[in-house]
Amino acid sequence: METAVEKTIIKVGLASCGIAAGAQEVYDRLEAYLAENPLPVQLKQTACIGMCFEEPVVELSGMPQGTITLGKVDADNIIPLINEYIQGGTPASHVILAENCDAPRNELLASQQRIVLSNCGVIDPTSLEDYESQGGYQALRKALAMTPEDIISVVKDAGLRGRGGAGFSTGVKWSFARVAPGDKKYVVCNADEGDPGAFMDRSVLEGDPHKIIEGMIIGALAIGADEGYIYCRAEYPLAVHHLNIAIQSATAKNYLGQDILGSGFNFSLKVKEGAGAFVCGEETALMHSIEGKRGMPTIRPPYPSESGLWELPTNINNVETWANIAWILLHGAEEFRKMGTKDSPGTKVFALAGKVAGSGLIEVPMGINIRDIIYKVGGGMKSALPFKAVQLGGPSGGCIPESLLDTLVDYESINATGAIMGSGGIVVMDTGTCIVDVARYFLNFTQNESCGKCTFCRLGTLRMLEILTRITQGKGEMEDLQRLEDLAMNINKSSLCGLGQSAPNPVLTTLRYFRDEYIAHIEEKRCPAKVCSALLSYRIVEDKCIGCTLCARVCPVNCISGSVKNPHVIDQELCIRCGECFKACKFDAIVRE
Amino acid sequence: MHKDHVNLDALMYKYRDQKGALIPLLQEVQDLEGYLNPDTMRYISAKLDIPVAEIYGVATFYSMFRLKPQGKHIIRICKGTACHVSDVDAIKTALMDYLKLGQGEDTTQDFRFTLVEVACLGCCSLAPVIMIDDHTYGKLTPDAIAGILDKYAY
Numbered sequence: 001m002e003t004a005v006e007k008t009i010i011k012v013g014l015a016s017c018g019i020a021a022g023a024q025e026v027y028d029r030l031e032a033y034l035a036e037n038p039l040p041v042q043l044k045q046t047a048c049i050g051m052c053f054e055e056p057v058v059e060l061s062g063m064p065q066g067t068i069t070l071g072k073v074d075a076d077n078i079i080p081l082i083n084e085y086i087q088g089g090t091p092a093s094h095v096i097l098a099e100n101c102d103a104p105r106n107e108l109l110a111s112q113q114r115i116v117l118s119n120c121g122v123i124d125p126t127s128l129e130d131y132e133s134q135g136g137y138q139a140l141r142k143a144l145a146m147t148p149e150d151i152i153s154v155v156k157d158a159g160l161r162g163r164g165g166a167g168f169s170t171g172v173k174w175s176f177a178r179v180a181p182g183d184k185k186y187v188v189c190n191a192d193e194g195d196p197g198a199f200m201d202r203s204v205l206e207g208d209p210h211k212i213i214e215g216m217i218i219g220a221l222a223i224g225a226d227e228g229y230i231y232c233r234a235e236y237p238l239a240v241h242h243l244n245i246a247i248q249s250a251t252a253k254n255y256l257g258q259d260i261l262g263s264g265f266n267f268s269l270k271v272k273e274g275a276g277a278f279v280c281g282e283e284t285a286l287m288h289s290i291e292g293k294r295g296m297p298t299i300r301p302p303y304p305s306e307s308g309l310w311e312l313p314t315n316i317n318n319v320e321t322w323a324n325i326a327w328i329l330l331h332g333a334e335e336f337r338k339m340g341t342k343d344s345p346g347t348k349v350f351a352l353a354g355k356v357a358g359s360g361l362i363e364v365p366m367g368i369n370i371r372d373i374i375y376k377v378g379g380g381m382k383s384a385l386p387f388k389a390v391q392l393g394g395p396s397g398g399c400i401p402e403s404l405l406d407t408l409v410d411y412e413s414i415n416a417t418g419a420i421m422g423s424g425g426i427v428v429m430d431t432g433t434c435i436v437d438v439a440r441y442f443l444n445f446t447q448n449e450s451c452g453k454c455t456f457c458r459l460g461t462l463r464m465l466e467i468l469t470r471i472t473q474g475k476g477e478m479e480d481l482q483r484l485e486d487l488a489m490n491i492n493k494s495s496l497c498g499l500g501q502s503a504p505n506p507v508l509t510t511l512r513y514f515r516d517e518y519i520a521h522i523e524e525k526r527c528p529a530k531v532c533s534a535l536l537s538y539r540i541v542e543d544k545c546i547g548c549t550l551c552a553r554v555c556p557v558n559c560i561s562g563s564v565k566n567p568h569v570i571d572q573e574l575c576i577r578c579g580e581c582f583k584a585c586k587f588d589a590i591v592r593e
Numbered sequence: 594m595h596k597d598h599v600n601l602d603a604l605m606y607k608y609r610d611q612k613g614a615l616i617p618l619l620q621e622v623q624d625l626e627g628y629l630n631p632d633t634m635r636y637i638s639a640k641l642d643i644p645v646a647e648i649y650g651v652a653t654f655y656s657m658f659r660l661k662p663q664g665k666h667i668i669r670i671c672k673g674t675a676c677h678v679s680d681v682d683a684i685k686t687a688l689m690d691y692l693k694l695g696q697g698e699d700t701t702q703d704f705r706f707t708l709v710e711v712a713c714l715g716c717c718s719l720a721p722v723i724m725i726d727d728h729t730y731g732k733l734t735p736d737a738i739a740g741i742l743d744k745y746a747y
């Protein structure tokens with residue numbers, strides 16, 4: 001075998017998503033192989049480039065063919081693939097990205113603008129040197145030479161708005177904390193990411209922890225804080241692990257600690273793990289949780305900037321917000337404003353999931369429309385069934401129909417639809433998804449997660465849930481729609497925190513855009529998406545049934561009769577509509593209606 | 594009372610000067626003892642001079658805390674949106690069947706597994722997803738469950 005002089009660098013994506021898809025096995029196989037076969041190769045780990053649908057992902061670089069990225073590799077096929085590359089070739093299959101030739105996903109990456117995700121899937125997140133090699137901590141050096149007021153001005157001028165959901169101006173928020181009286185102040189990073197269907201923050205925490213830390217140091221410098229906390233959900237163990245490594249190495253290099261880089265500025269940072277409560281993503285609840293108490297929201301004002309952690313001035317921002325700071329400091333407000341729209345400058349990271357082909361993480365300029373996100377960046381629908389709705393903003397958000405797909409992604413345009421930008425979860429649904437079931441699902445979620453402090457949030461959501469359940473069981477009545485709307489209004493008005501205030505959104509948006517589907521459930525006792533099991537019935541088509549008896553054998557209540565080689569019949573009185581027979585029949589002889 | 598408070602004392606010592614340490618302390622105590630039993634909570638209360646009601650209040654507020662013995666391995670099943678629309682319910686049924694859990698039960702008789710529901714595991718594009726201890730499994734089918742769980746010996 002001819003050994004190349006050039007050194008190949010192999011990077012395996014070992015974020016928790018990649019590991020779940022089998023990337024650890026790929027890494028272990030490579031490690032064992034390289035131990036036995038000394039090759040001019042450096043094996044590295046990185047996190048996630050966000051192409052979830054291609055995981056496990058491996059990047060090869062260093063050879064004249066340029067960088068190529070392989071997708072859907074496994075422990076068996078990886079060895080021949082890397083050998084081909086090391087010998088100067090380009091594998092014929094599995095290539096998803098390539099520098100010097102066409103590859104299926106080149107366009108996907110080209111359609112994005114990566115600030116927050118720039119290092120994710122590129123650097124080894126456990127290596128401070130890797131981060132520094134991408135310009136890491138240069139923004140901090142620059143900030144240390146500026147006055148706090150100037151730092152705040154840059155962030156204000158950039159027009160950065162909080163990425164945690166509400167979209168409040170970050171620079172303005174910082175200035176409140178800056179002017180708040182007191183010499184002990186805190187900064188907090190909200191890494192609770194509780195919205196089901198959202199995983200942007202996890203990827204950044206796992207893939208580029210220093211970027212968040214650098215942003216927080218700059219923020220602390222600007223407002224005059226000497227202590228910070230990253231509140232990370234406990235369901236993200238790898239994120240916590242990478243954060244701790246990053247804090248340790250940043251402290252060792254004096255980016256954190258006392259007299260940072262000789263500037264006289266002190267700042268220390270700790271990770272606090274959540275303990276499993278969605279409401280702790282709400283800022284006041286989160287701070288109570290850091291204090292070691294029950295994470296119940298409290299009424300604002302006072303805002304955290306006046307009275308936050310331990311009643312001291314505190315500035316809290318979301319992971320993605322913090323991850324924008326270093327870039328803004330380094331490139332300036334004007335450059336930042338070149339992306340996005342006038343009122344929503346910059347980019348936004350979205351987590352695309354559900355029935356979309358290219359599920360994963362994307363970072364796109366604000367102002368793109370939702371249709372382009374799904375059909376261009378996301379590659380369209382995954383399933384054979386047509387598009388039905390897209391859910392934005394999780395349990396506080398709403399479902400947008402086809403007719404509104406041209407809505408622009410900026411805070412105001414999305415709010416106008418009744419959904420919200422939220423933290424960035426986008427779940428695409430096809431016609432196989434029942435919209436009433438989705439609304440019920442979200443109400444069930446918020447009902448479970450309500451902290452119970454406000455009566456309307458606690459009991460109102462329960463009432464809504466009961467009504468929705470009734471409708472999915474075919475026991476609804478038309479008056480229920482009005483009842484839902486009345487309850488929604490009351491819950492929204494009388495809830496203390498955003499959880500309760502926005503809990504009705506999924507119901508309100510679906511009632512607005514998919515009212516027909518509610519009516520089909522109520523008046524025709526029909527679930528158009530064929531999801532609500534109580535509204536379905538199963539029937540054997542005589543001509544198609546060959547009498548194989550399989551269905552009769554799987555039926556849990558023995559309500560299918562018939563003899564071998566003769567058509568079978570379902571006793572509709574006894575049938576519990578479990579669908580087992582439907583799934584079992586190999587001759588499409590059973591219809592579901 | 595407790596046979597052995599040494600480990601507990603060591604944990605309390607570790608967190609002695611930290612602000613807001615109750616939650617991480619309880620988390621480590623739970624890791625140590627498997628769950629938070631009333632004796633332990635009373636012991637911590639006396640020792641740290643925190644009212645029992647406050648400790649109990651925290652322990653019941655957060656879903657991570659368990660007030661009864663739990664299995665050696667924790668299976669977290671995702672109930673997030675992406676998993677919901679990818680029929681995670683079928684996975685749950687397969688898990689319940691394999692673990693022989695009835696309605697309302699979450700821990701196997703031999704204390705090998707405890708099954709809990711969580712909001713979202715952050716690997717939505719691999720839906721449906723479960724997490725066993727710290728390892729995430731994605732793109733599951735009901736048929737794959739037995740093969741995965743078999744790997745976790747008592």
Ligand SMILES: Cc1cc2nc3c(=O)[nH]c(=O)nc-3n(C[C@H](O)[C@H](O)[C@H](O)COP(=O)(O)O)c2cc1C
Binds near residue numbers: 164194282321
């Ligand atoms: C119920 C509820 C849950 C929330 N969850 C999160 C979350 O997981 N992550 C987050 O950054 N913000 C969350 N927020 C918003 C925070 O309260 C807060 O607005 C945000 O952390 C501010 O940061 P930003 O200005 O950078 O967006 C939540 C709010 C509510 C009402």
Ligand code: SF4
Binds near residue numbers: 279451453454
């Ligand atoms: S609105 Fe709901 S979650 Fe928020 S404080 Fe009130 S009861 Fe708690």
Ligand code: SF4
Binds near residue numbers: 547
């Ligand atoms: S499984 Fe299908 S073909 Fe076989 S007996 Fe049942 S309906 Fe007929």
Ligand code: SF4
Binds near residue numbers: 538554578
């Ligand atoms: S739906 Fe279930 S209960 Fe009804 S006939 Fe089929 S297997 Fe039997």
Ligand code: FES
Binds near residue numbers: 017049050053055199
């Ligand atoms: S594969 Fe990592 S976020 Fe999806």
Ligand code: FES
Binds near residue numbers: 197674717721
């Ligand atoms: S919805 Fe299941 S992992 Fe996110």
